[in-house]
Amino acid sequence: MTELALDAATLDHEHAQLAHTWAHAPGLLGWLSETDHKKIGLRYILTALCFFTAAGIEAAFMRLQLSRPENTLLNPDLYNQIFTMHGTTMMFLFAVPVMEGMAIYFVPLMVGTRNVAFPKLNAFGYFIYLAGGLFIYTMFALHAGPDAGWFSYVPLSGPQFDPGKRADTWAQMITFTEISALVVAIEISVTAFKQRAVGMSLNRIPLFVWSMIVISFMIIFAMPAVMVVSSFLCLDREVATNFFNRPEGGDPIYYQHMFWFFGHPEVYIIFIPALGYVSTILTTFTRRKIFGYPVMVASLVFTAFMAFGLWVHHMFATGLPQLGQSFFTAASMMIAIPTGAQIFCWIVTIWTGRLTIRTPLLYVLG
């Protein structure tokens, strides 16, 4: 056991050592080796906004093309690439990463810790996300952008109908961004469960942090499905594994099941943080704690569970049995109950609060 250092000189020395440890290294190497969660979080958000802008420009081209019948602004091939890039960018390079950035920035601050649980892993996660995004845009610039839709259904994206490297590009990008998502999910859940300030018991975690914990668990269960299915797609394309080739015993429907087992929870991975924002903004501008905290937390968790039980409603046109469809219709509707309960709790929070009407509150009310 070391002796307590009390004299001023030792304190100064320790202070200098700590300052050195936590200082930002200078230069490019310093930028690359940055592990501060606030910096990494901001990088996620800024990078995601750049991709968002790119997706917006793509959307503008699509609308221009569609502004008149038989327009010749884009040829069919370029149009297919652009709408695939738009969808892929929005889902994989903007919507989820921007939420992850918010989580990385705010969760350590809100649970009262200095950094996320694994700072270097966190930096790795950001760079692999950036690599995935730059990779797919480089391929797009080289006229090898994916062109089978952001969902890349087989067999249209399979070896027979999509020769070249386009669908492989898409599948590879998925692997990059989903590794990044899994990294963030691990960071956030470990940080929130192991590094909370003394006295912050589970029933005192801010709802924003709860929403990020919930999406972290959803990412851990949902993202592997799309990583696996896109890897199967690559295998089918590169080494003829026939996972989705009907004549050889595969089935294109398997692809759809696995894709939407990820795809539907993804919707809630984007939506649930927004619930966290609303709860946080409301409590601030009504000057009271949230009404029905346990109900709010239970609703978030229930929504997350339900989100894994309704992927088939994306496949209602595939001709599945009526009974199965009814089950998924019911599950899709029941998700309105936790959402409704949260809205009711928000209204009561407003009802019993004292409003300070400022811009953030106007956004929430709108």
Added chain:
Amino acid sequence: MLLGSDIQNVLHPAGIQASRIGSLWNGYMVVLVTVYVVVVIWMLAAVWRAHRSTAPQVSDAEERPHSITVGVASALTLVTLIGLLIASVATGSAVGTYGDKRSDALEIDVTGHQWWWEVQYPDPEPDKSFKTANEIHVPLNTPVLLRLATRDVIHSLWIPNLNGKRDLIPGRVNKLWIQADRPGVFRSQCAEFCGLQHAHMALVVVAESNEKFQRWKTHQQTAANDPVTPQQLHGRSVFLSLPCVNCHAITGTDAYATIGPDLTHVASRPTLAAGELLNSKGNLGGWIVNAPAIKPGTAMPPNQVAANDLNDLLAYLENLK
């Protein structure tokens, strides 16, 4: 008109399935708009009240009545959802199994291709079975079972005026019931992204009286019109000497390939290349000479045909009514 057109419009049902779906849609609209309005009014009332409040009310005693309100509101949500669910399942079941017990049902095989629709009317007598392309004729007030398959990628058949959409998936035969209850021509468009020319993969459904339908069907069952004029006779030999025969069929000739559309009665169809072109002599000529320029990606290759030969070929094809 909401969508500007009656011939491809969910809200102008022309059959019993689409009517059921339309009623469900309208019912949902009424219920959900009501719920929305009530919740928004409740929220505005809360804002009005809290704006004038001087201090937040957070004691247990002050919160208790609100807990009951939230509980009741959630219970009402559940009851509403159960009502909507029953309506939805009942509609789905009625639309999905319609006609399963009807013996007078007409069966039609629809096969998707990149990028056109093959339509076959099977018959127990093989020589009465016939194929057409990009058009389905159905008699009024008769249940029609469409058996859906695909030759290549996934397509989706959606005739909004008649029923919801159903995918055409490799290795499967999906079923879709339709029944038209008013005459008309209804447009359909492939509803699952299927590649370069997905946007140019249209189909029309012609709903007509039983008498007219039988006349059409009987005509389609006959072999192709024989060429009469010397020009048409020469046109047929041009057809048979060109690569046309590698993909197309004309009954009564030696052309019987099944890769492209059956041309036995090509001149009777309103459009060419899945709604891409109106079926006129000029368009047909342009299509034969350089189809990829009109529809990039199409399997139809460009053809080098001498001007005279092309003219005769067109005369022959125009006669295939």
